[in-house]
Amino acid sequence: MKITVADVEHVARLARLELAPAEKEQFASQMDAILDYVEKLKGLNTDGIVPTSHAVPMENAFREDVVDPSIGLEKALANAPDRAGTFFAVPKVIE
Amino acid sequence: MNVFEMTINDLHIALKGKQISSVEATSAMLERIESVEPQVGSFITVTPEVALAAAKEADQRIASGNCHLLTGIPLAIKDIFLTEGIRTTCGSRILDNFIPPYSATSWEKLRNLGAVLLGKLNQDEFAMGSSNESSAYGVTRNPWDTTCIPGGSSGGSAAAVAARQAIATLGTDTGGSIRQPASHCGCVGLxxxxxxxSRYGVIAYASSLDQVGPLTRDVADCAVMLEALAGHDPKDSTSVDTPVPDYTSALKRGVKGLKIGLPKEYFIAGLDPDVQSAMAAAIETYRRLGAEFVDITLPHTDYAVATYYLIATAEASSNLARYDGVRFGHRAEADSLLDMYTKSRSEGFGSEVKRRIMLGTYALSSGYYDAYYVKAQKVRTLIMDDFTKAFADVDLMLTPVAPTPAFKIGEKVNDPLQMYLSDIFTIPVNLAGTCAMSLPAGFSSSGLPIGLQLIGKPFGEETLLQAGYAFEQATEWHTRKATI
Known part of the structure; x- marks a missing residue:
């Protein structure tokens, strides 16, 4: 297992992160060490074991479909870095 | 006794007996915070106006006779809890200007009982860390030795209790983030x-592992806090609808006949000798009190850290996708939407958070999903089964909280794997989803606190409190105070 700078760049792109060249080198070696450590799981036989995604066994949690008041537009928009009327404004998406 | 050294139970009696008002107690706490904060750094935001207003209200409530144990008690909470109208950063630059539009259920419950908010506590960024060094708001120092880390990620929550800057605090625990700092700072953490x-309004790190809990001066206070916090919340579909016991009444049941398991995987070579002798002394104390010890095994313990760092980072990479600069938080200047996402995140997140997002993204990415993420989920099943099997024979387990006392600031900063391994005894509990408590059990030769971990069955918090209280009555570790 060897994590290259190219792997780091690929994963950073997926995660929407931009890394400085020195950071890429550092992450490659640190991720390599960590992934090398987690390799130990591969030595464990898990055939037929059901994966656990949640500590408490539970089915869907249903409730009555009753409308409650929500926080409202002004509160919801209060932290917006930029807004246009009742919308969050972002840089232009379509040319 | 100084107000700031009191427990919840002490201060409640003083408030009810009109020996002191909540406004006076709160003012004394705020002065204490101001005087020791330069040495400790427990807080990100101190909220004196909010605190004094709440204290005034609490005094009216006490005067009217309609008060709870927590009415008028000055508390502080980790900056991971949303507080309506009060800045909440989660230790991150990306939320530097974030003012939540609503509050976390856990905090709201305490506030509704009349608790007073002193401020928001320092933590590792997005609760990712074991030392509080990844905070964007400066390091927190251990009140017992300010060259050492307080533990993390609820480092501010533990340091504030140890430095007597709050009567009790709230933290969160994803892989040991309440218990490990409680152990390093000599307080009780559950x-x-x-x-x-409820996790509603708690900024998410790894949703299948995150849990809220108290840090206090003693076990009796811990019972009071847990009773106030526990219960089903319709706003958190993963909160469980089982009745909340009267935790305080469980305290005095004693440990006679209680079967305590000693998992052999937790008493390994390489355990710090001071930790080892503290555990031996604790076992002796419990034996004297009439508890029975059973050697048990949790055979998959050695796989827990690897499992955790795949599951937690995978969940984190998904949870932290919401920080994109669109609706709240930091937004970078950019010409295109994609650039805005990337630049906002890259400027806003610190290095440990980026590292965990990268690891999690890798573990979930095409070609690696089965080999890493699903594999880890299967090993999680084996780890849970270990606990289920062992708990068939014992009522609770006794282990160290951490393999060593608090380490030096800067010691593990450049070696993430070594940092991750410091959580080796706390992580399995989160994977299994059960409960555990850290309580003061001794000191190292250099005067640093050492914690003892009691692990309970799912929803076995009463047994933890009962056993913790018995230990506390038989020892005096929890009465020692950091010289700060």
Whole structure:
């Protein structure tokens, strides 16, 4: 297992992160060490074991479909870095 | 006794007996915070106006006779809890200007009982860390030795209790983030069973592992806090709808006949000798009190850290996708939407958070999903089964909280794997979803606190409190105070 700078760049792109060249080198070696450590799981036989995604066994949690008041537009928009009327404004998406 | 050294139970009696008002107690706490904060750094935001207003209200409530144990008690909470109208950063630059539009259920419950908010506590960024060094708001120092880390990620929550800057605090625990700092700072910290306390309004790190809990000066206070926090919340579909026991009445049941398991995987070579002798002394104390010890095994313990760092980072990479600069938080200047996402995140997140997002993204990415993420989920099943099997024979387990006392600031900063391994005894409990408590059990030769971990069955918090209280009555570790 060897994590290259190219792997780091690929994963950073997926995660929407931009890394400085020195950071890429550092992450490659640190991720390599960590992934090398987690390799130990591969030595464990898990055939037929059901994966656990949640500590408490539970089915869907249903409730009555009753409308409650929500926080409202002004509160919801209060932290917006930029807004246009009742919308969050972002840089232009379509040319 | 100084107000700031009191427990919840002490201060409640003083408030009810009109020996002191909540406004006076709160003012004394605020002065204490101001005087020791330069040495400790427990807080990100101190909220004196909010605190004094709440204290005034609490005094009226006390005067009218309609008060709870927590009415008028000055508390502080980790900056991971949303507080309506009060800045909440989660230790991150990306939320530097974030003012939440609503509050976390756990905090709201305490506030509704009349608790007073002194401020928001320092933590590792997005609760990712074991030392509080990844905070964007400066390091927190251990009140017992300011060259050492307080532990993390609820480092501010533990340091504030130890430095007497709050009567009690709230933290969160994803892989040991309440218990490990409680151990390093010499206070009591309890991680409830997953689902026992609502996670609504708690900024998410790893949703299948995160849990809210108290840090206090003693076990009796811990029972008071847990009782106030526990219960089903319709706003958190993973909170469990089982009745909340009267935790305080469980305290005095004693430990006679209680079967305590000693998992052999937790008493390994390489355990710090001071930790080892503290554990031996604790076992002796419990024996004297009439508890019975059973050697048990949790055979998959050695796989827990690897499992955790795949599951937690995978969940984190998904949870932290919401920080994109669109609706709240930091937004970078950019010409295109994609650039805005990337630049906002890259400027806003610190290095440990980026590293965990990268690891999690890798573990979930095409070609690696089965080999890493699903594999880890299967090993999680084996780890849970270990606990289920062992708990068939014992009522609770006794282990160290951490393999060593608090380490030096800067010691593990450049070696993430070594940092991750410091959580080796706390992580399995989160994977299994059960409850555990850290309580003071001794000191190292250099005067640093050492914690003892009691692990309970799912929803077995009463047994933890009962056993913790018995230990506390028989020892005096919890009465020692950091010289700060």
């Amino acid at each position: 991680k409830p069973t997953y689902g026992r306390v």
